[in-house]
Amino acid sequence: MEYTVKSGNPEKQRIGCVVIPVFASRKLSSSAKIIDKASNGYISNLVRRGEIEGDLGNTLLLHNVENTLCDRVLLIGCGKEKDINFKTFYKINCNMVKTLQASGATEIASYLTEIPVKRKEISWKIQHSIEAIDECLYKFNQLKSKKEEARRPLRKFIFSVNGRGQLMQGEQAVRQGMAISAGIHLAKDLGNLPGNMCTPDYLAKQSVKLATQHANVKTSVLEEKDMEKLGMGALLSVSKGSREPGKLITIEYSAGDKKQAPIVFVGKGVTFDSGGISLKPGAAMDEMKYDMCGAASVIGVLSACADLQLPVNVVGIIPTVENMPDGIASRPGDVVTSMSGQTIEILNTDAEGRLILCDALTYAEKFDPDVVIDIATLTGACIVALGAHPAGLLSNHNPLANDLLSAGQTSGDRCWQLPMWDDYQDQLKSNFADMANIGGKGAGTITAACFLSRFTKKYHWAHLDIAGVAWKSGTHKGATGRPVSLLAQYVLDKIQANK
Numbered sequence: 001m002e003y004t005v006k007s008g009n010p011e012k013q014r015i016g017c018v019v020i021p022v023f024a025s026r027k028l029s030s031s032a033k034i035i036d037k038a039s040n041g042y043i044s045n046l047v048r049r050g051e052i053e054g055d056l057g058n059t060l061l062l063h064n065v066e067n068t069l070c071d072r073v074l075l076i077g078c079g080k081e082k083d084i085n086f087k088t089f090y091k092i093n094c095n096m097v098k099t100l101q102a103s104g105a106t107e108i109a110s111y112l113t114e115i116p117v118k119r120k121e122i123s124w125k126i127q128h129s130i131e132a133i134d135e136c137l138y139k140f141n142q143l144k145s146k147k148e149e150a151r152r153p154l155r156k157f158i159f160s161v162n163g164r165g166q167l168m169q170g171e172q173a174v175r176q177g178m179a180i181s182a183g184i185h186l187a188k189d190l191g192n193l194p195g196n197m198c199t200p201d202y203l204a205k206q207s208v209k210l211a212t213q214h215a216n217v218k219t220s221v222l223e224e225k226d227m228e229k230l231g232m233g234a235l236l237s238v239s240k241g242s243r244e245p246g247k248l249i250t251i252e253y254s255a256g257d258k259k260q261a262p263i264v265f266v267g268k269g270v271t272f273d274s275g276g277i278s279l280k281p282g283a284a285m286d287e288m289k290y291d292m293c294g295a296a297s298v299i300g301v302l303s304a305c306a307d308l309q310l311p312v313n314v315v316g317i318i319p320t321v322e323n324m325p326d327g328i329a330s331r332p333g334d335v336v337t338s339m340s341g342q343t344i345e346i347l348n349t350d351a352e353g354r355l356i357l358c359d360a361l362t363y364a365e366k367f368d369p370d371v372v373i374d375i376a377t378l379t380g381a382c383i384v385a386l387g388a389h390p391a392g393l394l395s396n397h398n399p400l401a402n403d404l405l406s407a408g409q410t411s412g413d414r415c416w417q418l419p420m421w422d423d424y425q426d427q428l429k430s431n432f433a434d435m436a437n438i439g440g441k442g443a444g445t446i447t448a449a450c451f452l453s454r455f456t457k458k459y460h461w462a463h464l465d466i467a468g469v470a471w472k473s474g475t476h477k478g479a480t481g482r483p484v485s486l487l488a489q490y491v492l493d494k495i496q497a498n499k
């Protein structure tokens with residue numbers, strides 16, 4: 001899709017369709033008023049007759065409106081102005097896309113930038129219009145033999161800005177929206193690919209590809225024999241049950257000051273989680289192909305950073321394995337030694353995420369990080385606690401947690417903090433090793449984070465449990481690309497703060 005910005009009156013746009021907001025009840029936006037005036041009261045007449053109330057979900061497509069240069073005018077109901085938030089703004093954009101797809105228009109001038117969204121300015125609206133439009137248009141078709149293509153696909157959106165003074169700002173917002181949206185798209189594709197295709201090797205190849213596309217991205221891949229030398233006994237204990245060799249991928253994006261400590265993202269990359277010998281029940285087991293969505297979000301956010309050539313140093317670390325049952329798979333009760341030297345009793349082979357993350361988190365020390373943020377579909381308990389709306393957030397450093405909470409508010413890709421008090425650490429006691437890999441009954445998301453906290457003492461660290469947000473189940477089953485938007489916003493905020 002092509003996106004641009006332009007300032008100018010709606011009746012003067014020589015284009016397939018002009019999109020105009022209308023509010024509840026029957027309240028015209030400024031662009032609607034302008035078209036109304038040009039067309040001698042046509043819009044206000046329609047509104048008076050009750051053709052459109054302005055409620056959220058209302059749409060009215062008009063053709064050949066008098067004294068306009070466009071083929072169509074699409075009125076979009078936005079509900080009450082004071083009720084418009086992040087969610088409704090997305091819905092409004094999506095309603096626009098769905099109506100446009102059913103029309104013949106391919107090039108669009110959108111005046112939805114006029115919609116007031118609480119505490120958000122025009123840049124935010126442009127960036128998030130792009131994210132919303134792409135979200136609404138996303139389809140995972142690559143594995144279907146018959147591709148369903150739209151007859152006349154949408155080609156171009158031009159966002160209206162208020163005067164030339166907003167053009168530069170608007171163009172920057174377009175770049176940001178497109179780069180982040182491409183990162184989300186990439187994360188979704190990786191997530192939706194099945195376990196027989198998106199293997200650890202595939203994730204490594206995609207990460208290497210990122211390095212071929214940008215001069216300041218470098219990717220390296222550790223094989224199992226390399227990890228043995230580093231003593232990554234925890235990670236390897238998971239990977240050994242699968243025919244697919246495990247890998248540790250490192251993607252380094254260096255465009256900041258050489259002396260600037262990097263932001264390190266660590267993404268859980270279990271390309272399929274059967275549970276191992278502690279086998280999962282059969283229902284919905286297919287969804288465990290999404291157990292690499294943390295890794296996908298890391299690749300997605302690095303792709304966005306590199307697209308935008310942001311002046312920062314970011315490192316992505318992806319421990320990636322497949323968790324399978326096998327004759328040489330780990331057994332419940334096995335004790336392994338992690339790269340940190342700490343020993344772990346594997347009481348449940350289905351708590352494999354923390355086993356691969358702990359070695360990756362120790363490995364992260366070598367980058368002298370500013371902060372380390374891991375992203376993982378780690379616990380079903382997180383879905384019980386928070387549902388599908390926010391990611392779970394746990395951290396050993398409150399300023400970092402606050403930065404993530406705030407980036408979540410800005411991006412709409414939210415997280416919610418859970419306590420990581422020492423009281424919970426006792427649940428990890430083992431009679432046979434330094435710790436057990438499960439915490440027993442209660443607070444499963446917190447005890448998982450407590451486990452990780454034993455490997456992150458040397459730096460500021462936050463953990464995002466994305467089990468509830470990384471994909472949707474049911475008829476709309478599919479990856480969401482979350483939390484690419486949150487992470488990208490975190491990086492952007494960080495650059496602003498360092499200026």
Ligand code: BES
Pocket residue numbers: 273275291348350351352353377378379380381438439444467468
């Ligand atoms: N990948 C799962 C977590 C998960 C389950 C995410 C369902 C989303 C939906 C993880 O590896 C896992 O199996 N966790 C166990 C931990 C338990 C054994 C302590 C869980 O949540 O049941």
Ligand code: MN
Pocket residue numbers: 273275349350351352353
């Ligand atoms: Mn598991």
Ligand code: ZN
Pocket residue numbers: 270273291350352353377378
């Ligand atoms: Zn898992």
